[in-house]
Amino acid sequence: MEFKDSKGIFQQIADSICDKIVSGEYPVGSKIPSVREHAAAVGVNQNTIMRTYMELQRENIISNQRGIGFFVTESAPQQIINLRKEEFFQVHLPEFIRQVKLLNLSREELKPLFDQLNEKP
Amino acid sequence: MEFKDSKGIFQQIADSICDKIVSGEYPVGSKIPSVREHAAAVGVNQNTIMRTYMELQRENIISNQRGIGFFVTESAPQQIINLRKEEFFQVHLPEFIRQVKLLNLSREELKPLFDQLNEKP
Amino acid sequence: MEFKDSKGIFQQIADSICDKIVSGEYPVGSKIPSVREHAAAVGVNQNTIMRTYMELQRENIISNQRGIGFFVTESAPQQIINLRKEEFFQVHLPEFIRQVKLLNLSREELKPLFDQLNEKP
Amino acid sequence: MEFKDSKGIFQQIADSICDKIVSGEYPVGSKIPSVREHAAAVGVNQNTIMRTYMELQRENIISNQRGIGFFVTESAPQQIINLRKEEFFQVHLPEFIRQVKLLNLSREELKPLFDQLNEKP
DNA sequence: GTGGTCTAGACCACA
DNA sequence: GTGGTCTAGACCACG
Numbered sequence: 255m256e257f258k259d260s261k262g263i264f265q266q267i268a269d270s271i272c273d274k275i276v277s278g279e280y281p282v283g284s285k286i287p288s289v290r291e292h293a294a295a296v297g298v299n300q301n302t303i304m305r306t307y308m309e310l311q312r313e314n315i316i317s318n319q320r321g322i323g324f325f326v327t328e329s330a331p332q333q334i335i336n337l338r339k340e341e342f343f344q345v346h347l348p349e350f351i352r353q354v355k356l357l358n359l360s361r362e363e364l365k366p367l368f369d370q371l372n373e374k375p
Numbered sequence: 376m377e378f379k380d381s382k383g384i385f386q387q388i389a390d391s392i393c394d395k396i397v398s399g400e401y402p403v404g405s406k407i408p409s410v411r412e413h414a415a416a417v418g419v420n421q422n423t424i425m426r427t428y429m430e431l432q433r434e435n436i437i438s439n440q441r442g443i444g445f446f447v448t449e450s451a452p453q454q455i456i457n458l459r460k461e462e463f464f465q466v467h468l469p470e471f472i473r474q475v476k477l478l479n480l481s482r483e484e485l486k487p488l489f490d491q492l493n494e495k496p
Numbered sequence: 497m498e499f500k501d502s503k504g505i506f507q508q509i510a511d512s513i514c515d516k517i518v519s520g521e522y523p524v525g526s527k528i529p530s531v532r533e534h535a536a537a538v539g540v541n542q543n544t545i546m547r548t549y550m551e552l553q554r555e556n557i558i559s560n561q562r563g564i565g566f567f568v569t570e571s572a573p574q575q576i577i578n579l580r581k582e583e584f585f586q587v588h589l590p591e592f593i594r595q596v597k598l599l600n601l602s603r604e605e606l607k608p609l610f611d612q613l614n615e616k617p
Numbered sequence: 618m619e620f621k622d623s624k625g626i627f628q629q630i631a632d633s634i635c636d637k638i639v640s641g642e643y644p645v646g647s648k649i650p651s652v653r654e655h656a657a658a659v660g661v662n663q664n665t666i667m668r669t670y671m672e673l674q675r676e677n678i679i680s681n682q683r684g685i686g687f688f689v690t691e692s693a694p695q696q697i698i699n700l701r702k703e704e705f706f707q708v709h710l711p712e713f714i715r716q717v718k719l720l721n722l723s724r725e726e727l728k729p730l731f732d733q734l735n736e737k738p
Numbered sequence: 739g740t741g742g743t744c745t746a747g748a749c750c751a752c753a
Numbered sequence: 754g755t756g757g758t759c760t761a762g763a764c765c766a767c768g
């Protein structure tokens with residue numbers, strides 16, 4: 255697994271786990287890979303995975319059964335979507351609008367965006 | 376002035392200066408606030424402002440007349456817009472489209488964006 | 497059965513067994529549930545129950561008749577009460593007093609405690 | 618500094634910081650020792666202190682000014698008392714009452730407690 | 739100087 | 754086997 259510099263590795267791993275939960279690869283109630291397994295799989299230290307799991311646990315996305323492993327919470331998918339929507343509307347969308355305004359972009363330049371928006375009428 | 380955690384303070388200050396150049400608040404050829412003025416204004420260490428100015432100088436957005444101050448270069452506005460457009464189309468726009476797709480957002484939810492886009496027909 | 501994170505599961509199970517012995521639910525000389533029964537009842541691995549029973553055996557609270565089961569010893573209730581009183585007066589009571597002092601709690605806030613103390617005059 | 622085994626070192630350090638905030642040794646708004654200083658002072662690893670500070674930050678007890686240090690929040694003292702009261706009433710008090718009931722303790726045995734309660738009428 | 743992240747490796751209690 | 758904590762040491766960006 256390759257990582258970007260801009261965000262922490264542990265964050266990127268957390269995001270990728272969330273993606274897998276939303277996509278159904280990690281179903282609700284299922285056990286996610288153990289700390290050691292996961293660390294070996296993505297080639298990072300166990301502590302880094304541990305931190306990832308801890309953060310996800312604090313956000314009620316996974317929960318811990320002692321000595322057994324971490325499991326996807328019942329509420330995980332909704333939780334993830336909520337978090338992402340909140341971030342989108344409070345950070346990404348305003349910033350995007352600000353950029354569009356500032357750069358005075360034409361409709362033509364934003365065509366890819368409109369195309370995307372029109373695909374699901 | 377308040378700062379986010381995600382980006383460096385000096386970056387955020389640089390961005391705000393660029394905003395003011397693009398918007399015309401700092402016209403081409405004008406003198407921008409001195410390091411100590413600016414530091415006092417935003418409540419930050421002078422070193423941090425100095426670093427900001429150095430970076431902007433490296434990007435040919437401002438230039439230094441020793442003992443007098445920093446001035447907005449002739450090419451600054453175009454320079455900034457080019458940099459931002461490049462970043463916008465290569466990073467922000469694709470990411471924005473990805474998010475919209477992922478969160479399966481309705482037109483209703485994106486109303487603020489359309490409102491903005493329609494203001495300049 | 498639900499478990500807290502602060503103490504080990506086997507400890508919590510041991511405590512609950514001791515509670516039942518003191519309260520008379522498990523009388524002296526009676527057979528306590530088998531390992532596999534108990535494991536199924538509280539939803540826990542048999543190893544965990546086994547460890548619990550071993551610890552209790554070590555403290556002479558239960559004894560094992562091979563092939564038959566574990567039985568509450570003659571001395572169990574006294575044994576448990578002694579252990580708990582010791583712990584209570586050396587740990588819990590001083591800590592409790594410290595907390596009351598530190599939080600500067602009013603009599604009103606401690607009403608539930610007084611109510612309890614007055615039930616047996 | 619010596620640590621007990623029952624709780625994590627980072628927790629005990631957090632508790633001791635809270636004590637110092639409540640007692641006024643670390644006044645509201647003041648800077649607490651840097652990670653490195655604190656680590657050297659109590660003889661633990663920097664990571665351990667870092668974890669402590671992070672937890673306290675999440676509980677709004679300290680806040681971070683980038684590149685400068687951690688500072689005691691305005692709301693810290695109230696925050697701490699709230700957290701401790703909550704823990705007291707939801708954990709310690711019920712457990713204490715349960716013990717008193719179970720051990721069938723006499724008023725005489727609880728004299729130290731009454732003495733404490735009567736000191737501030 | 740400050741925080742912040744990551745690694746490598748160890749040790750523990752628990753299931 | 755699982756999580757959980759801690760250490761020692763390194764490196765980075767930022768002020």
